[in-house]
Amino acid sequence: MASRPSPDVIYAELSAEDNSTEIESLCTQCWENGKTRIMLTKIPYFKEVILMSFSCPHCGFNNNEIQPGAPLQDKGCRIELKVERAEDLNRQIIKSEHATFKILENEFEIPPTTQRGISSTTEGMIAQAAANLEKDQPVRQHIDLDTTGKIQGVIDTLKAMAAGQQLPFTVVLDDPAGNSFIESIGTSDTRLSKTLYERTREQLQEMGYNVPQANDTHTAATAAPPPPKHGADLPDHLRAANWDFSKSIEDNIDKRREEEESGNIGRDEALFFEVDCHHCGTKGRQDMCAIDIPGFRECLVMAFNCPHCGVRNNEVKAAGAIGDKARRWTLRVTDPEDLNRDVLKSDSAAVRIPEIDFEMQQGTQGSAFTTVEGLIGKIADHLQESNPFTGDSSAQNELSAFTQTIDDLRKLCSDPSCLPFTLVLDDAADHSFIGRRHPERPQEDDPGLTSEAYDRTEAQNDELGLLQMKTEGYEHEQPP
Template sequence: MSVIEEERVRGAVFKDINAEDEDQQPTVIESLCMNCYENGSTRLLLTKIPFFKEIIISSFSCPHCNWTNTEIQSAGRIQEQGVLYTLQVKTKEDMNREVVKSDSASTRIPQLDFEIPAFTQKGSLSTIEGLLDRAVMGLEQDQPIRKATDPAVAEKIEEFIQRFKKLKEVEEEFTLIIDDPSGNSFIENPFAPQKDTALTVTHYKRTPEHNAALGIEVEEEENDEKPGNDLDAMRNEVLVFNTNCPECNAPANTNMKLVQIPHFKEVIIMATNCDSCGHRTNEVKSGGATEELGTRITLHLTDPSDMSRDLLKSETCSVLIPELEFELGMAALGGKFTTLEGLLKDIKDLIVSKNPFMCGDSSTADRAEKLELFGQKIDKIIAGEMDVHIILDDPAGNSYLQNVYAPDPDPEMKIEKYTRTFEQNEDLGLNDMKTEGSQMFFVGALLHQNPKTCD
């Protein structure tokens, strides 16, 4: 079977979730109950959550002992980066936050010195309260046996369970940390589109150990051939390489080109078009190194013509609109080379149209009304009916906003250079970067490319 035929079969198996679709019925399989060892039934549903990903939902029930179990398992692709969620739980309302936890995610509560390692639980779609209930259920499972065989250990575990139950009442603040190398876990921000001050989201590059645990094989490239160094030819050429569509995973082509932005630097533009589902993506990568200083660009919008300004947002850049109390973190939209109007439309689509918790049972009237109002404000900004400031904050210094008065200064735009904090260097991976001997390595690489330079 060819790759295209496999993707067509995959599309026929994973259908969009629809309560009115009578053909979308779960598959029922007779299974052994691990509680009473009688036969029960497992229902499997292979579906796609709108604006999220392909998942496998399984539900087991036993008619003999009435034991039930539900699981959710990701059937989609592993993300390019891992994700680390750190939530400060302060109120009982925080216990209602929705959580998507994949089976590769580890869960920690530092105040209790408690950790659920990765791959010890199946993936789940629940709330923070549900995660705590599941942990308590696991601790209580073998308590009767412990009380009979080792009363001292059973007593200590009982004390730990009582501390766990107190967390549900949020008598004191605690920290919940979910670390998922696959990038497929999620903690809800109930204040969206505003920034959640209690929630910190960090994306990171996986280590070889993470890749091995996820079953990803990283092939080492052999550099026997001399790398090309003709940048002029590369600037005039569009490179095409094979890839998979991020939406339907069908084979597609990605076009890549090196472009020089006036008064800035070179960037790499990549665009992918999928012939199977029509999905389009474009992404921008900086062609240079990380700058010594971070860059903060503040533009005061005074005229609708500002919407046509060219804009380069790197994947490390965050976007702020103080008047709306809105902040878009780094890596949320990836790298983009577009206009200011295009960036605002992408933000509106991400927050309002493509929000997975705006549809189905996850949606509430208050949340939908608040996000709809945010979308209307974005439309007013695009139409020039609101006086706001747009801030591009890039600790890597690789973002750009067009100065329409160039080479003269722009009276409505302020560009600040600043020294990165330790945390920003940590997010960029600069604290662990070793540069000792890099100059000799660079000279050795040049000599390897052209031995004649030895003269």
């Protein structure tokens, strides 16, 4: 099994060219001064992170740590990985300082205070845990032989798991901050699952956030009623930015409706409002416009531009309610003319191309209104630019397979010998659309395009949040 460089090697390779900063800091082992090297960077498919590496020239003590540079996420995350093959031991793992690492089979747990803020692999996490336990075994032998023997059994089990000799087993990474990550392998990774959840007040307090208690009568009496919740159960000062953003959208929509009724604004004119840039945190401009897609429905086009850091992004979202059923669009691309068909892909749509064994799960890429050729090109560009596991630290067989997938996607649009192929858009919310070859002649048959409505599965309803949504009798319930 190919192995990745250890975090020690990665940190040791940082240089002045990496925009790193060195500061003098105190060594906690010998109380002499050592050096801490800090570098700000961003891991694609993850968050902004801060890499820190400390070394002491006096006693030789070294310490490496990774901390998220991104803000607290809207929800916590629980990532579960079923380690069934040797390749699963080589998956990259990022464990934030608030995350708990568990192995369910032997009820083993690495708390947030241990191995905090590291970038490693499944094998590396387990092997390091075994090494940490084994380090104090000689001392335990002189204190309690019975406890020493039990701990030695745990150490032997962990070593067997790290070496791939005791499979399968299940690892869980539970992070209330939402800033942890486990690498996905392949286009359809059935062994990896991720669940988002609402944080409790206790979890927020453990992370250091000041949450008023229910029995704080002075605070309850003087504080203003909180606005409706958005995302996590955040303190008011953290929720304020999101609340102002939502209110500004509602105010602008109401204003636009009034102007439309009075005839002062056209349907193709855009609204704009200020929102915080997710890169630099300063105010940027968010434009929004409603358009009608022929043969489909009204959609919202949103574009953001930050004048300070220059970041730009755009997105298209289908307006209206979630469809009564899921819908699967299937297009048989037989000639270059099919590559020019209009495509609206929502963020709830999965994309499949069976001929090259490619599948992209829903939520992997944002929504877009483009053509078949443009959609495939965007997917290839997104994979090439954003995947963090294509560098020197990747296993060679994984890198070759990933590169081949990108090449296959690009050939679909540039090499006529790759025709025909099949493009499938499977949207649980029924917010996606593939246009006809000749929309100006709707009476003509279009045998290459089919659309199938089907009943959503329970898992799809859960992904869309429909299982937790109450649509009847809610007006009679008392607020919490």
